[in-house]
Amino acid sequence: MKLNALTTLAQVATFLAGTQPVTFSVLSTKDESYQWIQANLLRFEYLTLAKPHKGLVCRYLEKVREYSRQHLTRLIHPYRQTGRVLRCQRTVQGFARRYTEEDIRLLAAMDARHDTPCGPAIKKLCERAWQLFGEAEYERLSAISINHLYN
Numbered sequence: 001m002k003l004n005a006l007t008t009l010a011q012v013a014t015f016l017a018g019t020q021p022v023t024f025s026v027l028s029t030k031d032e033s034y035q036w037i038q039a040n041l042l043r044f045e046y047l048t049l050a051k052p053h054k055g056l057v058c059r060y061l062e063k064v065r066e067y068s069r070q071h072l073t074r075l076i077h078p079y080r081q082t083g084r085v086l087r088c089q090r091t092v093q094g095f096a097r098r099y100t101e102e103d104i105r106l107l108a109a110m111d112a113r114h115d116t117p118c119g120p121a122i123k124k125l126c127e128r129a130w131q132l133f134g135e136a137e138y139e140r141l142s143a144i145s146i147n148h149l150y151n
Contacts, residue, residue, distance in 0.1 A: 003064060009044065009053055012060045031087060037061055037075060038085040047080065103141055107149070119146040 006012055041047075044057050061072055079085050110125055111117075117125075123146055129135045130142035 006060075007043070009049075009056055012044075012056055016056070016059055016063065033065055034075065034085045034087050037065060037072075038079065041076070041079055041085070046076070099140060099144070102137070106137055106141060119149040122149055 006015060040061060041057070044053075046054060046057055049057065058069065058072055058076075061067070062069060065072075067075075075085050107122065107126075110122060110129075114121070114125065123144060126138050126141040126144065129138040
């Protein structure tokens with residue numbers, strides 16, 4: 001029997017009990033997998049099922065797709081609202097960069113000029129360059145943390 005031939009909840013229960021042979025087809029991409037999950041939620045009319053039957057369908061999806069229960073819950077939640085299982089890509093690039101390439105060059109030059117002093121000394125030199133000597137390029141570096149210098 002093929003997975004597409006499972007049309008009733010009784011057949012799904014038999015499949016989950018492990019007494020019925022089934023042939024699997026591997027879906028290569030995440031988008032295909034999400035489309036397959038959406039098609040099965042539609043096929044079994046997930047939104048109209050009673051709670052025990054919803055659990056049966058979820059266990060079926062877990063077993064076939066090998067997603068965790070939590071992951072399926074996260075996929076089903078938007079399906080309840082929109083009727084679609086959508087893939088949400090992460091669009092955030094991470095932390096914003098605070099120090100520029102020019103700042104890194106200034107630190108390297110300061111390091112070389114003073115024969116590689118320790119972190120607290122470099123921090124103090126950057127503070128003095130900004131506050132005492134008014135060198136504007138050291139404004140950002142005057143507030144750098146010592147731990148960040150070692151990174």
